[in-house]
Each structure stands twice: as structure tokens, then as C-alpha cells.
Amino acid sequence: MGRAEERRARQRGGHRAAPKRRRPEPTAGGKPAKSLIRRMFTWKKILGTFFGVCLLGILAFIGLYLYVDIPEGNAAAQQQSNVYKFSDGTVLARKGEVNREIVDLSKVPRKVQLTFVAAENKSFYSDSGVDFKGTARGLINTALGRGKQGGSTITQQYVKNYYLNQDQTVTRKLKELVIALKVDREKSKDDILAGYINTSYYGRNAYGIQAAAQAYFHVDAEDLKVEQGAYLAALLQAPSQYDWAVATDIGKRLVTERWNYVLDNMVEEGWLSKAKRDAMHFPKIKEPKGAPGLGGQKGYLVELANQQLEQQLMAQEGLTQSQAENAVVDKGWTITLNIDRKKQAALENAVRTQLTGKLDGKKRKVDDAVQAGAVSVDPETGKIVALYGGKDYYKHYVDNATRRDYQPASTFKPVILAAALEQNATTQDGKPITASTVYDGTSRHQVLDHGSRVGFAPPNEDDVDYGEITVQEAMNKSVNSVFAQMGVDVGMDKVMSTAGKLGMNTKGMQAVPAQTLGSMGASPLEMAGIYATFANHGYKVTPTIVKSAESKSRSVEMPNPVGGSVISRTAADTVTSVLTGVVDDGTAKKSVASNPLRDGQQVAGKTGTSDENKSAWFTGYTPDLVTSVGLFGEDPETKAHVSLRGATGLLPPPGRINGGGYPAQIWAAYTFGVTDKATFDLNTTQGAAVAPTETPTYSQTPTRTPSQTPSSAPPTSKSPTQTPSRTPSQTPSQTPSQTPSRTPTTGPPTAPVTEDPLDPDDDFGQ
Structure with a gap:
């Protein structure tokens, strides 16, 4: 019996026949017809198409080779x-030789x-x-x-x-x-x-x-x-x-x-x-x-404008750095800067009258080592409205406004506080870190990490012991021991992460307790951006000097200098509130709060004086203007970092240039001459700018009592039952964001400060 007969027999026996498979209709030659896809994509057709494309490419290249001639090279x-212009369209400089x-x-x-x-x-x-x-x-x-x-x-x-x-x-x-x-x-x-x-x-x-x-x-x-x-x-x-x-x-x-x-x-x-x-x-x-053609401040402005335009071309068009420089330098661009002509002149005048006019290298060798840099930013727009890069672009090529090789010192302390507030950090014994939290302000107090020593015990300036002190007072007096402990409480990795979010270039920086003293490198441009972010309620500000750039063949759209929120408004506003205390009751009081030009203007800011007095800073802001001023000691021959002590004739002891001295004086002379009276809009219940709503929160028992202080008239510590920070002269309304307009805490206006005051703000890195 054949297979067909067996199959039919099984079907007759009740087995279900298997379904018949549909076969393609046979072609004329008797072979089954191919599917549409197989008919379209045969190996012959694929290879034919490939070689056809290659042939067309070769023919196109031959045509291009015959068509394109070597042009005249010139x-x-x-x-x-x-052409570089001020923000109002007037010409700043032409560069093209x-x-x-x-x-x-x-x-x-x-x-x-x-x-x-x-x-x-x-x-x-x-x-x-x-x-x-x-x-x-x-x-x-x-x-x-x-x-x-x-x-x-x-x-x-x-x-x-x-x-x-x-x-x-x-x-x-x-x-x-x-x-x-x-x-x-x-x-x-x-x-x-x-x-x-x-x-x-x-x-x-x-x-x-x-x-x-x-x-x-x-x-x-x-x-x-x-x-x-x-x-x-x-x-x-x-x-x-x-x-x-x-x-x-x-x-x-x-x-x-x-x-x-x-x-x-x-x-x-x-x-x-x-x-x-x-x-x-x-x-x-x-x-x-x-x-x-780029003498004075022009060269610094032009160079920064070129750099920022080049960076944008690299990001926007994928150029390498070398290609971007070739595309920008002397290529027929019209570049309008954000620089305000009047503010630029005012900043240059402030540096001249408050500092460089007092330097005399013939009398004092150290005077030739003094370098100044400053950047002024509108925090709402991120525009750089004024910049001071050095004595003269011809005489000092390095831009002091953008250089990052000097320590920002205590101007970094607000970043530590911002990290604590943003992270809802607590002290070693679990108490929330606020403006009213009490720390041990003893000089050389051993920093602890949950009972373990971290091997860091920084001295306060002049080795002053403050005993029990609130965070507000510690910021006012720039107490190193408090912020060293706070950095460990928050976690130095979180502190450095916050610094990066705020605009500091933290690449390669170690997250170690010594960074709480501002021992890293930073520029006035960076610090202005960080403080502008505080002033802008936590929205990231990247200071930008280029307003627009266009050439004959193209224009470049610059990125928005103001980005998204990097820290909460409450954290940013609390930092601002605390920093008003530095001006009214702290290290900047003499140069800023008492300045006769202030006229009740509300100000926040922080001083800084680095280890061995190689740099001195004041970075401060009003509601509508942020300015960072840095002084740097640089040997005119070797370019090595040197001390500023004794410059302008300040005599020991100690004869140092503090952040609350010339940097703050330059800041005040400039800022109060170009800003209008305004009030901070703060969403916080903490800090010197608003009425305190809580009593001091103790963090841990101090290792020494406040009575163990040097004999050189140290500040007296407040009792824990007292108000943790000095308050404004007016009582604010119930709404935290509606803060009062502040007036100076001293009496009638006095003559401008003519000598550098001593402030407890010298940071000694370990």
C-alpha cells in the first residue's frame, strides 16, 4: 500500500486529515512562484544596486574633482x-591687524x-x-x-x-x-x-x-x-x-x-x-x-568675549578649540558685549581711588605685587555689566577677573551653609542646621565625625576663641572652626556637589575638610556667578559677557545665562538673609555698612582672607547687582604667589590686607554709586535680615569655655538665651518675603575709610 492510500485509510478510520499547505501557483516552467519580497530582494539585485551606488559615487567624485579647482589662496x-561694542552700541574696540x-x-x-x-x-x-x-x-x-x-x-x-x-x-x-x-x-x-x-x-x-x-x-x-x-x-x-x-x-x-x-x-x-x-x-x-589697540581694560573684555564666543561655537557647531579660535579671531565679527559703559567706568574709578592710587612700588616693593580683579553681574539676567582684569592689558596679560589660581578663602563659607540648608543636614547629635544652631567656636577645635577625629583642627583668625556661637554669628565673624565642623556634618562630598551646582569648577577637587576654608582655586568670575545664584533665589546664573555676535555669513545665538533652579529658594534666600549680618554686624561693617554712600541700601556679602594673606576678597550683592572683588599677591618677576602684608603702607601688627578692607571699600565705592535703593524679597524666616522665630539650637558641648580667650580683646560670646543674631532696625511684616529696608546700624555718616581695618577673617589652611 502506498503512502497516499495509507493516509486515506487513516482518515476513513476517524483520524482528522492534516490541513493542506498552500503552495504557490506553478509558473509556466512548472516551478512554484516566488513571494513579492523574494522577487524584489534577490542577491543579483542587491549586488547590482550596491555596485551601482558605488559607480555613481565614483562618477560624482570624478565630476567634483574635475569641477573644483584650487582657488586663489590669500x-x-x-x-x-x-568690532566690539558696549551694550548701548557704542564701539569699544576694533581688532584686526x-x-x-x-x-x-x-x-x-x-x-x-x-x-x-x-x-x-x-x-x-x-x-x-x-x-x-x-x-x-x-x-x-x-x-x-x-x-x-x-x-x-x-x-x-x-x-x-x-x-x-x-x-x-x-x-x-x-x-x-x-x-x-x-x-x-x-x-x-x-x-x-x-x-x-x-x-x-x-x-x-x-x-x-x-x-x-x-x-x-x-x-x-x-x-x-x-x-x-x-x-x-x-x-x-x-x-x-x-x-x-x-x-x-x-x-x-x-x-x-x-x-x-x-x-x-x-x-x-x-x-x-x-x-x-x-x-x-x-x-x-x-x-x-x-x-x-587693546590697552587698559579693553583687552580683558575682548579676550573674555572671544573665549565665550568660541565656547559657544564648539558647543553649537562641534568645532575643536583650535578651529573655534580660527573662526573667531579677526574674522569680521561684530560682537556686542553686555558691558554697561557707565558701570564699567565706575568700577575702574573705584579700583583707582580705593586701591591703585595708593600703591607706590618705589616706596614699597610689595605694592608692585598687588593685583586686583573684579566682576559685576546682574543676577536677574546673568549679564556681566562691568569687569576689571588688571592694571593694563599691555602690562599684565593675565586676566585677574578670570584667573583661578588663588584661594577664595572665607567667601566659600556661604556655599557650606547652602549645602546644609539644601540637604536638611543635621549636627552630630541630630539637630537641624539653621542660622540659630549653636556650634563650638573654639579655635583649633578638633573636627569630629560621629565621635571620630578627622585630623583637622583649623585655627580662627588670631587664634580667637568664640565658645558657643550661633551659625549667624559665626558667619558674621568668619569663624573657621564652626564651618569646618559644619562641612563634616553635611558631608564634604555634598558640599562640593553643591559648589558645582552653583557654578564652581570642582573638577579634580578633593572633598576634604580643608576645603571648608576655601583652599581650592576660584576666580572672581566664578564667585560672582555663585553669589548671583543666591541673589536669584537659587536659579543658576552663568555670567555672560557676550550679548550678540554676528559676521557676514552667520550669527550665533548665545545661551540664556539664567538656567533652572539648582538649590531651593528657601535655601538661597536664607543664605542671603544670613549674609546681611556680615555687612551690618560682621567683618564688612566698617567698609560697607558704615559707608556714607549706602543710604539704607540692603546688602549681603562675605569677606575672605586667604592663608598667608596671599589673597583678599569681598563678594557682595544688592537685590539687583552682584560684584566680586579679589586682591592677589603676585611677584612681578617670578609670578609666584606672595603675601599682601604691608601693601599701601599698612604697618604691623599685623599689616595684612583683609577682605573687609580694600576689597570691600572698592565694592562699596562702586556699588553704591551705580545702584538704586532696593529691598531683598526673601522667602525665609531665618537669618539677620528677618526677625528670628526660634531660639538657638545647640549642636554639641564645646571643648573649652568662652572664657579661654586671648588677651587681645577678643569678641565676647553671647549667652545661649540671647537673640542669636542682630536684627534689623525695623520689624518686618508677617510675610517672610516682605523684608524691611535696612538702614546702617551706626550713627551719622562718617568720612570714607582710608586705612585697611582689621577683621577676624584670616583663613589658615592646614
Whole structure:
């Protein structure tokens, strides 16, 4: 019996027949017909399509190659003046003189030439002028908007610098590819290398290797040493970031690594012996000189505007730092700044009358070491309305307003309080940290972490013991021991996290108790941003100097300087409330509260004086203006950090420049001359600006009693039953946000302060 008969027999026996599978209708040849998808996507069609696309791509590239000619190169003619304007549209400066001197390659030592090849394109002498893999990757990423591109050969970079521009578009990259191939065929490698090193931008307004050699080493290109050439080659990756005179610690580390990379590549390629390489040391970089036409404060304003525009181009268009600098410097931009012409003049005048007019380097050597920097910000908009970068851009190239190499000292204490309030932190014995919490203010009090010593016991200024003291009073008097303990109570990781959210660059900073003394580096620009965030009720303020920027081909939209909330309004407003006590009853009282120009203006702020008196600060604000003023001791020859003691003729003991002295005097002379009387709108029930609603909260038993104090007339400690902080002269209404307009706590106006008062605010880092 066959299989068909067996199946039919089973079906007759009651078994259900299996369903018949539908077969495709047979074709004319008897084979089943294919599905639509299989008919559309056959291997022959897929391969045919692939080769067709490749053929079209090849034909398109051939057409592009035939169509695109090498354009006339005239890089110098492409340079245009940038115009910088004040916020009201009046011209601040024009900058556009091209600092370039073309030199023949024969004038550049052979091994110096090779440093550039080692840095950028080791296969330069053997390749066709194009890195096809890198270019393809760049084209794809550009088309997808993925940001900065790399992988260009020296020939491609030369083409971009000399024949094209820095635009990140697919069209420009295709042109670069074609022109690079043609240039490589028509020019010698030496001509290409000469063009590359003569057209590249090296920072310091230097175009080309001759200008760069003069700018960084004060020698001609023909006199460059190999280690100097390696630095210039390394510099091209990020000219401003790698400029040793203004580089951060990270920038110095990166350029050193890049310098080593260049020399190591030369050894690898056989262009430099290992013995000579090992004997080389990082070259000494000469001090920069200001660009023509940018004397006084103009250069500082222009440089910060360029930097912020470059940062935006990097973020918006995916340029590298080097590409962004090439796209901005002398490229025909009209850049309007947020700088208010009247406020700028007022700030410069305040520094001159309150400080620099009293300096005399012929009488006192230390006077030549005094450097001042200041930044003034509108907290509601984030606009930088005034900036003081130093005595003169020609005489002091480093911008004191943006430098981050000095300690902010006690101006960091409000950040600790903000972290405590934001985290709802408690003391070691579980009591909430508020303005009324009582701490042990004993000098050198051992900081404890739940009973364990953390190995940190900072002294107070002049080693004064305050005994039991509230947080409000500790802020007023800048008591180190209190805030060191508070930092551990909150958790230093949370303190540094809050600092980062408020705008401090905390990258690489350790979360250790010593940071409670403000022992990290910070700039007046950073501190102004942090305090502006307090003034703006916790909404992040990133101080911005550029109002608008446009060129012939494009305009750039700057980001909003005011962002979202980074700490709660209650926390921010409480910090403001507490800081009014520093002005009315604390370390800034003599210079700010008693200033005859104050006229009842409500003020919050904090003084700071760093270890060994190498820096002194006052960062303060009214409801509509935040200004941070810093004084820095810098040896005019070595640039080392030095003490400010004795400057302007202040005599020991102790003769120090405190934050409550000249910095606060500059702040008051400037601020009270440009602001209108206003009142803080505070949503808090804590701090000196509002009536206290709670009694002191004790944190722990002090290790010593208040009576153990130095004989040098220390402040007396209040009894715990007394009001924890001094209150305004008027009683506020029941609504916490409606605070009274404050008047000075002293009598009639007195003459301006002419000598630096001593305040208990010297921070001694451990």
C-alpha cells in the first residue's frame, strides 16, 4: 500500500486529515512562484544596486574633482577686523591687524619642521595628502551633527587654513578633500609644510611660525630649538588652553603630555635620538604682550568675549578649540558685549581711588605685587555689566577677573551653609542646621565625625576663641572652626556637589575638610556667578559677557545665562538673609555698612582672607547687582604667589590686607554709586535680615569655655538665651518675603575709610 492510500485509510478510520499547505501557483516552467519580497530582494539585485551606488559615487567624485579647482589662496586678505561694542552700541574696540610674517622653510631648522609632522601627521611624506578614513568619518559625523571632527592630514589642514574656512559642513569637507588631493599632486611636500606652519594660528594673536616664535620665546623662527618647536607644534591643538601663561593646571598637564607625545614620535620615526630626547626639558615660555589697540581694560573684555564666543561655537557647531579660535579671531565679527559703559567706568574709578592710587612700588616693593580683579553681574539676567582684569592689558596679560589660581578663602563659607540648608543636614547629635544652631567656636577645635577625629583642627583668625556661637554669628565673624565642623556634618562630598551646582569648577577637587576654608582655586568670575545664584533665589546664573555676535555669513545665538533652579529658594534666600549680618554686624561693617554712600541700601556679602594673606576678597550683592572683588599677591618677576602684608603702607601688627578692607571699600565705592535703593524679597524666616522665630539650637558641648580667650580683646560670646543674631532696625511684616529696608546700624555718616581695618577673617589652611 502506498503512502497516499495509507493516509486515506487513516482518515476513513476517524483520524482528522492534516490541513493542506498552500503552495504557490506553478509558473509556466512548472516551478512554484516566488513571494513579492523574494522577487524584489534577490542577491543579483542587491549586488547590482550596491555596485551601482558605488559607480555613481565614483562618477560624482570624478565630476567634483574635475569641477573644483584650487582657488586663489590669500589667507591674509581673509582676515578682517572684529568690532566690539558696549551694550548701548557704542564701539569699544576694533581688532584686526594680522600679526603674520611669512618665512621660507629654509629659515626653519629641519628638526623643528619635523616636530609639526610628528605632532599632526607622521605619514605626511608618504601619503597622498588625504586621510580617507578620517575624512569619511568626519563627513558622516558632520552630516549627523555629532560634533567635532579630527583625522585631517597636514595637507588638509593647510587647505582649510589657506584656501577655505573653518565651517563644519559636508560641502566644505568635500571641497577640502578634492583640493588637498590636487595640492598634493601640484605642490612639493616642503611647500605644503611651509604653507601649513605659516598660516596656522598659535594664539597670542600670532599667525605663522615667525610670529609665534616671537610671541612665546622672543626669538626668530630660525633660532628655535627642537623643544621650543615641539611646544609650538603641541600648541596648535588648543592655542588658548595650552598657553602656559594663562593655562589652568589641567591645561598645563595636557600641553606637557602633548609636548612629550611630539618628541616621542620623533624618536619613533628616527628623527631624534633617544639620548637627545631624554636630555630635553620643557621650554621656558616668555610672558605675553597685549595686542595693539587693546590697552587698559579693553583687552580683558575682548579676550573674555572671544573665549565665550568660541565656547559657544564648539558647543553649537562641534568645532575643536583650535578651529573655534580660527573662526573667531579677526574674522569680521561684530560682537556686542553686555558691558554697561557707565558701570564699567565706575568700577575702574573705584579700583583707582580705593586701591591703585595708593600703591607706590618705589616706596614699597610689595605694592608692585598687588593685583586686583573684579566682576559685576546682574543676577536677574546673568549679564556681566562691568569687569576689571588688571592694571593694563599691555602690562599684565593675565586676566585677574578670570584667573583661578588663588584661594577664595572665607567667601566659600556661604556655599557650606547652602549645602546644609539644601540637604536638611543635621549636627552630630541630630539637630537641624539653621542660622540659630549653636556650634563650638573654639579655635583649633578638633573636627569630629560621629565621635571620630578627622585630623583637622583649623585655627580662627588670631587664634580667637568664640565658645558657643550661633551659625549667624559665626558667619558674621568668619569663624573657621564652626564651618569646618559644619562641612563634616553635611558631608564634604555634598558640599562640593553643591559648589558645582552653583557654578564652581570642582573638577579634580578633593572633598576634604580643608576645603571648608576655601583652599581650592576660584576666580572672581566664578564667585560672582555663585553669589548671583543666591541673589536669584537659587536659579543658576552663568555670567555672560557676550550679548550678540554676528559676521557676514552667520550669527550665533548665545545661551540664556539664567538656567533652572539648582538649590531651593528657601535655601538661597536664607543664605542671603544670613549674609546681611556680615555687612551690618560682621567683618564688612566698617567698609560697607558704615559707608556714607549706602543710604539704607540692603546688602549681603562675605569677606575672605586667604592663608598667608596671599589673597583678599569681598563678594557682595544688592537685590539687583552682584560684584566680586579679589586682591592677589603676585611677584612681578617670578609670578609666584606672595603675601599682601604691608601693601599701601599698612604697618604691623599685623599689616595684612583683609577682605573687609580694600576689597570691600572698592565694592562699596562702586556699588553704591551705580545702584538704586532696593529691598531683598526673601522667602525665609531665618537669618539677620528677618526677625528670628526660634531660639538657638545647640549642636554639641564645646571643648573649652568662652572664657579661654586671648588677651587681645577678643569678641565676647553671647549667652545661649540671647537673640542669636542682630536684627534689623525695623520689624518686618508677617510675610517672610516682605523684608524691611535696612538702614546702617551706626550713627551719622562718617568720612570714607582710608586705612585697611582689621577683621577676624584670616583663613589658615592646614
